[in-house]
Amino acid sequence: MVRQYGFLVDMRGCYGCKTCSMACKSENATPTGVLWRRVREFNFDDPNGMAFISMSCNHCDDPQCMKVCPADTYSKRPDGIVVQDHEKCIGCRMCIMACPYNAPVFDPVEGKTSKCNLCAERLDEGLKPRCVESCPAGVLQFGDIDELRKRYSADLSRIETRYKLPDHRISHPNIVIIPAGDKE
Amino acid sequence: MSEYELPLVFFTVLCQWAVGSIIAITALMTVQPVWLNEETRFNRLRYMALVILVINIVGSFLSLLHLGSPLGAYRAILGLGHSWLSREVVAFFLLNGVVFIWAVVMFRFNRNRSLVKSASFVASLAGIAAILVSAQVYYQMASHPMWHSLVTHLSFIATALLLGFVTISLMVAVYHYRQQAQQSKIPGLMLTGILLGVLLMLCVVLWYSHGLNGQGQMVGSAIAVLGSGLMGWLIFGGLITGTGVATYLYKQSSVSMAKATLLMLVVLSAAVCGRMLFYSGVMSQSPWF
Ligand code: SF4
Ligand code: SF4
Numbered sequence: 001m002v003r004q005y006g007f008l009v010d011m012r013g014c015y016g017c018k019t020c021s022m023a024c025k026s027e028n029a030t031p032t033g034v035l036w037r038r039v040r041e042f043n044f045d046d047p048n049g050m051a052f053i054s055m056s057c058n059h060c061d062d063p064q065c066m067k068v069c070p071a072d073t074y075s076k077r078p079d080g081i082v083v084q085d086h087e088k089c090i091g092c093r094m095c096i097m098a099c100p101y102n103a104p105v106f107d108p109v110e111g112k113t114s115k116c117n118l119c120a121e122r123l124d125e126g127l128k129p130r131c132v133e134s135c136p137a138g139v140l141q142f143g144d145i146d147e148l149r150k151r152y153s154a155d156l157s158r159i160e161t162r163y164k165l166p167d168h169r170i171s172h173p174n175i176v177i178i179p180a181g182d183k184e
Numbered sequence: 185m186s187e188y189e190l191p192l193v194f195f196t197v198l199c200q201w202a203v204g205s206i207i208a209i210t211a212l213m214t215v216q217p218v219w220l221n222e223e224t225r226f227n228r229l230r231y232m233a234l235v236i237l238v239i240n241i242v243g244s245f246l247s248l249l250h251l252g253s254p255l256g257a258y259r260a261i262l263g264l265g266h267s268w269l270s271r272e273v274v275a276f277f278l279l280n281g282v283v284f285i286w287a288v289v290m291f292r293f294n295r296n297r298s299l300v301k302s303a304s305f306v307a308s309l310a311g312i313a314a315i316l317v318s319a320q321v322y323y324q325m326a327s328h329p330m331w332h333s334l335v336t337h338l339s340f341i342a343t344a345l346l347l348g349f350v351t352i353s354l355m356v357a358v359y360h361y362r363q364q365a366q367q368s369k370i371p372g373l374m375l376t377g378i379l380l381g382v383l384l385m386l387c388v389v390l391w392y393s394h395g396l397n398g399q400g401q402m403v404g405s406a407i408a409v410l411g412s413g414l415m416g417w418l419i420f421g422g423l424i425t426g427t428g429v430a431t432y433l434y435k436q437s438s439v440s441m442a443k444a445t446l447l448m449l450v451v452l453s454a455a456v457c458g459r460m461l462f463y464s465g466v467m468s469q470s471p472w473f
Contacts, residue, residue, distance in 0.1 A: 070269035072262035091252020100327040111252030
């Protein structure tokens with residue numbers, strides 16, 4: 001029984017092709033300008049280099065989106081996936097302000113917000129999330145977060161300092177990140 | 185312009201202005217009961233109560249403009265168990281009810297002085313409670329250090345006190361001017377209220393400056409706030425003009441309607457600038473990841 005699903009991002013193999021982002025977009029048919037998974041680019045001078053992190057909603061243990069939403073649109077499934085009842089959304093954008101990872105996206109045309117649901121319908125059918133399935137470099141993995149953390153014990157605090165990521169203690173995201181060019 | 189969240193700026197500033205004015209009227213009636221007992225003076229307060237009611241209602245409605253789907257606004261109370269925004273919606277709904285009853289009492293039952301005073305006290309307390317609930321909406325966002333601080337509560341209360349006490353002090357001064365009652369004094373408590381508002385606002389500005397010594401997002405917020413031209417107007421229109429109004433009214437207890445309107449506009453626009461900074465200090469950094 002899965003306690004909590006999560007993602008693993010192995011930055012060492014990511015070369016920024018954004019296939020995951022586009023696959024997510026076509027799978028979920030999100031409107032123009034709405035991307036549930038985005039690939040962030042990092043540039044370094046010393047030594048000269050580039051790195052990428054693919055990120056969507058991290059289905060946090062303490063979802064800040066769920067805490068602030070006045071329309072009670074968010075809920076956490078027994079497998080830990082944070083889902084949104086899109087019908088109920090009133091477009092107040094509180095979830096966007098509260099999420100440390102900028103995961104929910106506002107569509108000004110519809111006047112509502114939406115976000116990654118970890119392809120819950122696909123998982124229910126025994127399939128993998130579309131982003132995971134589409135990544136040509138095998139950068140994205142998913143599964144029970146306890147299992148993923150057992151396999152790789154990358155320390156989030158150190159990664160947060162290096163890539164100026166939000167403090168994981170705010171929402172306790174379910175993500176394992178293996179940093180690129182880890183010299184330590 | 186979206187980083188300024190203008191509907192929220194006007195919602196919060198107008199409602200805080202209304203609440204601050206009710207507090208200042210309550211203070212005025214307490215220290216100078218002549219405002220309750222004398223017909224011409226009380227008439228000023230009656231009409232002021234109607235204006236305050238309108239400001240509070242208009243301010244509350246402006247908050248709807250922030251919603252992407254305003255027709256679903258009724259669903260904003262579904263998260264009452266966990267969301268401070270839901271609680272804010274309920275708080276301002278109740279506040280409008282309380283301010284409506286207060287305005288009716290002021291207008292229709294003005295002979296019953298103790299009822300007027302009690303209603304004013306209740307409306308003041310309800311107003312302060314609603315402002316603190318508003319502040320909690322931003323305090324709840326632990327990912328933004330500029331909002332996740334008691335300074336948010338301080339800044340909202342400072343705005344209410346500054347705007348409210350400036351408004352009612354100027355109203356008293358205009359009354360003196362019209363009645364040619366130059367020898368009457370503006371109650372010291374009213375001027376103290378203005379200076380308290382200025383002092384609290386100064387604390388907020390100093391805290392933003394202190395943010396430059398911080399790290400991460402707080403430094404970004406401090407730079408965005410202190411580097412904006414709006415900060416100049418907040419200091420001039422809020423801190424300097426506010427202090428100037430209190431000092432002027434201490435020496436000179438009457439002022440013409442034209443001068444009072446101008447001074448009020450300067451202080452009000454400064455409060456609007458301050459609130460724009462409050463939102464842009466965080467929102468200008470979006471997307472924050
Ligand atoms: S990443 Fe953001 S949107 Fe996803 S569960 Fe966490 S707080 Fe909510
Ligand atoms: S934008 Fe929608 S989902 Fe987000 S907090 Fe507001 S009502 Fe909830």
